Amino acid sequence: MFKSLSKRDKYAHYGYLFIFPFFLVMAIFIIYPILNTFYLSFTNWEGATIAPEWIGLKNYKRLFADIAKGGIFLQSIKNTWILWIFNVIPQFVGALALAVVLTDRRNKIRGKETFRAIYYLPNLITMASVGALFSFLLGYPNGPFNDLLISLKIFNEPFYFLQNIWATRLSVSLILTWMWFGYTMIIFMAGIKAIPEELFEAATVDGASKWQTFKSITLPQLRPIMTYQVVTSIIGGLSMYDIPQVMTNGTGAPQNSVTTMVMYIYKQGFTNYSLGYASAVAIGLFLHIFVVVAIALRFINPKEEK
Amino acid sequence: MSTLTGRRRENRIGIVDILLYIFLIGLAVVCFLPFYFMIINATHDNAAIASGMNLIPGKYAWVNYLEMSDRVNIWRGFLNSLIVSGSGTALLAYFGTLTAYGFSKYRFPGNKALFWVILCSMMVPPQLSVIGFYDVAQKLNLVNNLLALILPMIASAQFVYFVKLYLDATLPDSIVESARIDGATEIGIFNKMVLPIASPSIATMGMFIFIFSWNQLLIPQIVLRKKALQTVPIIVANAKGVYRTDFAPAYMAIALSVVPILIAFACFSKYIIGGVTAGSVKG
Numbered sequence: 302m303f304k305s306l307s308k309r310d311k312y313a314h315y316g317y318l319f320i321f322p323f324f325l326v327m328a329i330f331i332i333y334p335i336l337n338t339f340y341l342s343f344t345n346w347e348g349a350t351i352a353p354e355w356i357g358l359k360n361y362k363r364l365f366a367d368i369a370k371g372g373i374f375l376q377s378i379k380n381t382w383i384l385w386i387f388n389v390i391p392q393f394v395g396a397l398a399l400a401v402v403l404t405d406r407r408n409k410i411r412g413k414e415t416f417r418a419i420y421y422l423p424n425l426i427t428m429a430s431v432g433a434l435f436s437f438l439l440g441y442p443n444g445p446f447n448d449l450l451i452s453l454k455i456f457n458e459p460f461y462f463l464q465n466i467w468a469t470r471l472s473v474s475l476i477l478t479w480m481w482f483g484y485t486m487i488i489f490m491a492g493i494k495a496i497p498e499e500l501f502e503a504a505t506v507d508g509a510s511k512w513q514t515f516k517s518i519t520l521p522q523l524r525p526i527m528t529y530q531v532v533t534s535i536i537g538g539l540s541m542y543d544i545p546q547v548m549t550n551g552t553g554a555p556q557n558s559v560t561t562m563v564m565y566i567y568k569q570g571f572t573n574y575s576l577g578y579a580s581a582v583a584i585g586l587f588l589h590i591f592v593v594v595a596i597a598l599r600f601i602n603p604k605e606e607k
Numbered sequence: 608m609s610t611l612t613g614r615r616r617e618n619r620i621g622i623v624d625i626l627l628y629i630f631l632i633g634l635a636v637v638c639f640l641p642f643y644f645m646i647i648n649a650t651h652d653n654a655a656i657a658s659g660m661n662l663i664p665g666k667y668a669w670v671n672y673l674e675m676s677d678r679v680n681i682w683r684g685f686l687n688s689l690i691v692s693g694s695g696t697a698l699l700a701y702f703g704t705l706t707a708y709g710f711s712k713y714r715f716p717g718n719k720a721l722f723w724v725i726l727c728s729m730m731v732p733p734q735l736s737v738i739g740f741y742d743v744a745q746k747l748n749l750v751n752n753l754l755a756l757i758l759p760m761i762a763s764a765q766f767v768y769f770v771k772l773y774l775d776a777t778l779p780d781s782i783v784e785s786a787r788i789d790g791a792t793e794i795g796i797f798n799k800m801v802l803p804i805a806s807p808s809i810a811t812m813g814m815f816i817f818i819f820s821w822n823q824l825l826i827p828q829i830v831l832r833k834k835a836l837q838t839v840p841i842i843v844a845n846a847k848g849v850y851r852t853d854f855a856p857a858y859m860a861i862a863l864s865v866v867p868i869l870i871a872f873a874c875f876s877k878y879i880i881g882g883v884t885a886g887s888v889k890g
Contacts (some may be wrong), residue, residue, distance in 0.1 A: 315793045316718065320705075324706075326759060326761040327728065338739035414877070415635075416634075416882075420634065423882070426865055433844065583736065
């Protein structure tokens with residue numbers, strides 16, 4: 302007790318010294334930019350050399366006016382949610398099913414490691430490359446996907462995916478599913494492997510079916526990991542940018558149907574140079590994510606509140 | 608009797624198994640097919656791409672490469688990306704581990720609170736503060752400077768979190784104390800003893816940070832406005848605008864940006880997936 306106290310006194314300052322570079326960089330490049338964005342949202346900053354001027358709540362009024370009249374900001378909120386939901390549902394359901402199959406104790410799958418590796422592969426590829434690639438693969442009239450679907454007799458004639466609102470949205474969502482299901486599956490597999498073997502043995506002894514075992518052992522035991530995955534997926538999904546940006550060359554076409562909130566920030570800030578307004582949008586998005594994550598946590602883990 | 612039911616059960620599982628394997632293999636094909644189309648189309652000319660699906664390699668790879676190089680300098684992009692991700696990861700390996708060590712082995716007032724700050728910062732996506740970040744880069748004269756991307760990499764919360772947990776588990780206090788008794792300085796202990804001990808965790812996290820940095824698009828787009836400084840993702844993101852209907856060189860540009868990752872993954876996939884699992888269980 303006394304020894305550890307004296308150690309604390311003698312060497313503690315080295316602790317500060319060692320963490321100082323990290324916190325210096327964090328203060329300059331992470332914390333200050335967040336506070337600065339908040340400040341800039343009250344200004345009319347238009348970029349480069351012109352100094353920002355305080356304009357009070359004007360940017361926020363513009364934001365609410367946009368929402369009230371159903372403008373592009375409101376549209377971008379809707380789009381982001383649509384893109385996220387159509388991605389996350391097949392992604393999580395598929396990942397969970399595959400994780401259960403690949404970790405099955407009674408029916409061992411051969412080549413498990415190879416499948417796991419291939420499913421994970423798309424997650425590593427640069428999103429910009431994936432977006433550009435799919436914009437060509439989904440090309441009209443002669444993109445490889447159209448050719449494939451016609452040669453498999455699924456389509457009679459080529460379909461212009463990227464000119465149809467819902468086809469474009471579903472394409473973006475499914476590309477994201479394709480990119481992320483392998484990652485989520487690996488996480489779930491690790492979670493299932495961490496469940497104590499005795500629980501499964503007890504279920505087998507009790508004569509539980511596979512479905513019963515899944516429902517009353519696997520699923521509840523995976524809850525903490527699932528919560529973490531849902532929260533990170535919400536945060537990542539609501540700040541989605543790369544794929545729709547690159548696929549539509551920044552336009553969000555057709556008719557801004559895949560313009561996400563972050564794409565809107567980029568467009569306002571770095572194409573229109575309304576950096577003050579773009580900051581207000583960013584703060585709006587920040588609050589949006591904060592509220593949604595808080596609701597999600599309460600919804601998923603109601604017991605922890607007590 | 609028992610052998611009969613045993614065999615019958617095996618047979619039934621066999622059929623389910625076959626369907627299951629067909630599905631799993633089909634899914635694997637779906638995961639790889641887009642890359643296959645990409646590589647094949649990068650070796651055909653525009654006419655062949657426009658006339659229908661190509662399943663075998665063509666002869667135009669070099670022609671496409673030359674045409675692509677005419678309009679964008681992808682090697683310059685590779686160099687820029689390598690400078691950013693390489694030096695950023697190296698800086699992080701040193702200063703991030705130093706931070707993790709500081710939190711792991713020194714009981715200073717505020718240790719827990721400051722570590723909480725790090726945890727919270729993981730929850731704020733960097734996309735949200737791009738405007739503020741751009742302003743800082745401008746004030747520090749870092750617009751059109753690769754340092755604007757390299758320096759912030761030091762403040763990787765994920766890295767510090769992971770390496771700290773690793774040090775907590777693998778580096779006993781007694782080793783540090785006996786090194787002190789032997790007369791080693793604090794920074795000497797870190798350089799000669801802690802860094803080597805932490806190296807497995809540094810390698811695992813460093814690899815992910817490198818990949819993450821390599822794949823970044825938004826922040827580089829904002830601070831690198833000059834063509835000569837563009838990283839690979841920016842160049843590829845612009846490919847659609849640059850090549851328009853000139854598909855063959857565009858496929859080549861995309862393929863060149865993807866194939867190195869495919870090769871790296873083929874070599875290190877076990878290691879990379881092991882890292883995903885390690886990060887997840889602790890995260």
